[in-house]
Amino acid sequence: MSRRLLFLLPLATLALMAGFFAWSLMAGRDPASIGSVMVGRPAPKLDLRALREGDKPLTDALLRTGKPTIVNFFASWCTPCLAEHPLFTRLAQRDGAVIIGIAWKNKPEEARAWLAKLGDPFLYAGQDFDGRTGIDWGLSGVPETYLIDGNGIVRFHFRGPITEKDVRDAILPFLKGGKP
Amino acid sequence: MKRVLVLLLATLFALPALAVDPSEMLKDPALEARAREIGQALRCVVCQNQSIDDSAAEVARDMRRAVRERLTAGDSDAQVFDFMVARYGDYVLLKPPFKLGTLVLWLGAPLLLLIAASAIMLTALRRRATAPLPPLSDEERERLRSLLGR
Amino acid sequence: MLEFLLALLTTATVGALLMPLVRGRTAATHRSSGRFEGELAIYRDQLAEIERERAGGALSESEAAAARLEIERRILAADAAAKTPTASSDTLHRLLPPALALAIPLLALGLYLKVGHPGLPAAPFIAGTKPPAEQPMDIAQLVAQARARVAAEPNSADAQSALGEALTLEADGTVPPGALEAFNKAITLQPGDARSLYYLGLHEAQAGDSAAALKRWQELEAKSPPNAPFLPMLRAEMARVAQAAGLPAGATMPQLSRDQQEAMAALTPEQRQQAIRGMVEGLAARMKENPQDRGGWLRLANAWKVLGESANAVDAYAKADALAPVDARLLADWAEAHVRGLKPGEAPSPAAVAVLERLEKAEPRNGLALFYLGAASFAAGDKAAAARRWKTLLALLPADAPIRAMLEERIKAADSP
Numbered sequence: 001m002s003r004r005l006l007f008l009l010p011l012a013t014l015a016l017m018a019g020f021f022a023w024s025l026m027a028g029r030d031p032a033s034i035g036s037v038m039v040g041r042p043a044p045k046l047d048l049r050a051l052r053e054g055d056k057p058l059t060d061a062l063l064r065t066g067k068p069t070i071v072n073f074f075a076s077w078c079t080p081c082l083a084e085h086p087l088f089t090r091l092a093q094r095d096g097a098v099i100i101g102i103a104w105k106n107k108p109e110e111a112r113a114w115l116a117k118l119g120d121p122f123l124y125a126g127q128d129f130d131g132r133t134g135i136d137w138g139l140s141g142v143p144e145t146y147l148i149d150g151n152g153i154v155r156f157h158f159r160g161p162i163t164e165k166d167v168r169d170a171i172l173p174f175l176k177g178g179k180p
Numbered sequence: 181m182k183r184v185l186v187l188l189l190a191t192l193f194a195l196p197a198l199a200v201d202p203s204e205m206l207k208d209p210a211l212e213a214r215a216r217e218i219g220q221a222l223r224c225v226v227c228q229n230q231s232i233d234d235s236a237a238e239v240a241r242d243m244r245r246a247v248r249e250r251l252t253a254g255d256s257d258a259q260v261f262d263f264m265v266a267r268y269g270d271y272v273l274l275k276p277p278f279k280l281g282t283l284v285l286w287l288g289a290p291l292l293l294l295i296a297a298s299a300i301m302l303t304a305l306r307r308r309a310t311a312p313l314p315p316l317s318d319e320e321r322e323r324l325r326s327l328l329g330r
Numbered sequence: 331m332l333e334f335l336l337a338l339l340t341t342a343t344v345g346a347l348l349m350p351l352v353r354g355r356t357a358a359t360h361r362s363s364g365r366f367e368g369e370l371a372i373y374r375d376q377l378a379e380i381e382r383e384r385a386g387g388a389l390s391e392s393e394a395a396a397a398r399l400e401i402e403r404r405i406l407a408a409d410a411a412a413k414t415p416t417a418s419s420d421t422l423h424r425l426l427p428p429a430l431a432l433a434i435p436l437l438a439l440g441l442y443l444k445v446g447h448p449g450l451p452a453a454p455f456i457a458g459t460k461p462p463a464e465q466p467m468d469i470a471q472l473v474a475q476a477r478a479r480v481a482a483e484p485n486s487a488d489a490q491s492a493l494g495e496a497l498t499l500e501a502d503g504t505v506p507p508g509a510l511e512a513f514n515k516a517i518t519l520q521p522g523d524a525r526s527l528y529y530l531g532l533h534e535a536q537a538g539d540s541a542a543a544l545k546r547w548q549e550l551e552a553k554s555p556p557n558a559p560f561l562p563m564l565r566a567e568m569a570r571v572a573q574a575a576g577l578p579a580g581a582t583m584p585q586l587s588r589d590q591q592e593a594m595a596a597l598t599p600e601q602r603q604q605a606i607r608g609m610v611e612g613l614a615a616r617m618k619e620n621p622q623d624r625g626g627w628l629r630l631a632n633a634w635k636v637l638g639e640s641a642n643a644v645d646a647y648a649k650a651d652a653l654a655p656v657d658a659r660l661l662a663d664w665a666e667a668h669v670r671g672l673k674p675g676e677a678p679s680p681a682a683v684a685v686l687e688r689l690e691k692a693e694p695r696n697g698l699a700l701f702y703l704g705a706a707s708f709a710a711g712d713k714a715a716a717a718r719r720w721k722t723l724l725a726l727l728p729a730d731a732p733i734r735a736m737l738e739e740r741i742k743a744a745d746s747p
Contacts, residue, residue, distance in 0.1 A: 009295060010296060035269060085504060086504060086505070086538070087537060089537065090537040117508075118501060118507070131239070135242050135267060138267040138268050140225040140226050140239055164574070164575050168538070313396070316399070316403075323406060323409070324402055324405060327405060
């Protein structure tokens with residue numbers, strides 16, 4: 001009898017693995033999700049030309065103002081950016097959020113035209129045309145959004161468009177408390 | 181025949197096309213060789229399982245450029261890997277490091293093999309350890325004789 | 331074509347599984363004798379080999395005896411196995427093939443219906459291909475036409491909302507600020523404009539206030555004629571937004587079912603009033619059992635107020651306020667319920683004064699509070715306070731307000747020693 005049990009062992013292992021994979025699929029866990037090593041660390045360096053003509057360049061000082069700050073990488077060619085844009089507009093208008101927008105791999109004139117059409121929620125806007133700043137921030141694409149506390153520490157990193165739920169559950173509490 | 185052989189060899193040794201653009205390459209062939217080696221070991225973060233050298237994605241191109249910039253600046257290979265891990269985490273390494281979080285990854289397959297091997301060993305041992313057989317009874321001897329035909 | 335391929339694949343899978351089972355069964359009947367002969371031959375060889383090794387001295391007498399005994403036992407066991415039919419597995423063997431043949435296609439079909447999209451049109455091979463080149467032209471044209479129409483008829487709500495819609499199309503479905511402005515203009519020109527209400531709701535949903543969007547859409551749905559062409563689309567959008575935001579589609583307002591709405595429409599006004607009163611009384615009874623539901627008390631208060639039952643409304647407001655203090659807007663409703671029953675010139679009750687004072691504190695320029703607190707001060711003999719409140723109110727009133735004359739009269743009375 002125990003010998004038969006022994007033969008069942010590989011089968012049980014297989015079943016266990018199948019169960020794990022099924023759980024991965026069902027629980028909405030994204031196996032391709034790469035997480036972020038940025039959270040809990042000081043924000044990477046910021047040294048960018050301004051997107052809007054006549055604005056001052058963007059520097060690290062903007063991230064260490066004592067006020068929680070949102071950094072959003074976007075592009076006019078990116079459809080999910082369009083979907084999350086009204087959320088940023090409302091965060092800026094209603095909640096007075098400080099939002100830094102960075103146009104990633106986007107021609108400045110195209111990014112400016114996009115903001116002119118959809119509204120510009122960014123207190124500061126920079127251009128990362130060649131994607132160097134994106135690499136420093138561990139960016140994998142657009143849109144991605146970072147929440148940075150008053151001391152310049154990254155507290156959240158959203159890959160992909162933010163949603164109403166993100167605003168309600170993470171961003172608004174973060175703006176109020178400065179900490180998650 | 182010879183032509184077929186050549187064709188066969190060519191298909192056997194064909195390498196996947198690289199996404200590295202000639203314009204990206206470094207002038208120094210030694211540095212470029214190191215960049216290729218590193219590029220083969222770094223994962224393109226938006227592709228499922230491609231190295232940055234194999235991927236045409238925007239981010240992969242930026243990462244290749246960053247690797248070459250670090251090398252030109254005099255970084256060692258290890259420093260370049262650290263640069264990438266600091267930004268994208270261990271995920272960026274196609275060969276993951278050996279640590280607590282990757283234990284299952286590294287030890288899972290050998291462990292399974294070990295379990296299977298010990299199962300086989302145990303069964304074999306048990307078979308050998310069986311008690312001596314009782315001698316045949318008269319009736320059994322009779323049946324055997326008729327079966328063997330003697 | 332796809333269905334055919336799927337059927338083919340399923341058949342192949344079932345066939346691959348059934349083949350060994352069926353073949354095994356037909357073979358089993360022939361096996362017993364044939365296979366035993368083969369085994370016997372092997373054992374014969376082994377016995378002969380033992381004999382050889384014993385003769386050559388490789389095996390001792392006792393070792394050879396033990397080895398021989400083992401083989402002899404195996405021969406007996408093989409013979410016994412060949413003679414007894416494999417009865418235990420027979421039922422399993424009989425049942426397994428048809429069970430598999432049924433279970434596999436059923437499982438596959440179930441899985442496909444659960445996760446598949448049978449109605450999905452074929453996708454173009456290259457993802458992300460641009461729509462035909464003329465389409466952007468069309469939208470630009472649409473926007474230009476809409477702008478021209480707004481310029482020609484600046485006071486047409488329809489022109490404004492058409493412009494808003496064109497701008498939204500241009501922004502790939504996101505309501506941009508320009509469109510928002512157009513829709514708001516349309517709403518001021520014509521408060522019930524369905525298109526503007528729909529897009530204003532869409533904007534709220536996109537800007538992260540799905541609850542407000544759903545409320546607006548529910549009101550639009552309730553006001554729309556039952557055969558309005560946009561209703562199916564509106565309902566689908568409501569379901570989508572509610573699901574995305576994790577809200578129940580009909581949670582913000584108690585909704586009547588379709589049948590109930592139709593039944594309501596068939597009643598005479600008196601009967602309808604009676605039916606509504608019945609529903610409100612039902613809510614009141616439920617609130618007695620569940621007095622901690624603050625939202626329920628507020629709904630009840632509002633319902634009593636609409637029915638003109640001010641005293642009941644005042645009670646319900648007080649119940650809600652005891653659970654958590656109400657805000658300025660609700661204070662105004664509560665105060666209004668308090669003073670509605672007063673005759674002209676009558677001073678408000680102490681309970682009403684308490685609510686009015688809270689309202690005045692929250693909104694120092696609230697007309698209702700100023701007027702009735704003035705009356706209360708006057709009745710209590712504090713003429714100076716009464717005059718101060720009424721004068722503040724007078725300054726807030728437009729020049730042609732009908733109650734100015736009455737208010738001036740009262741101020742005169744308060745000012746006279």
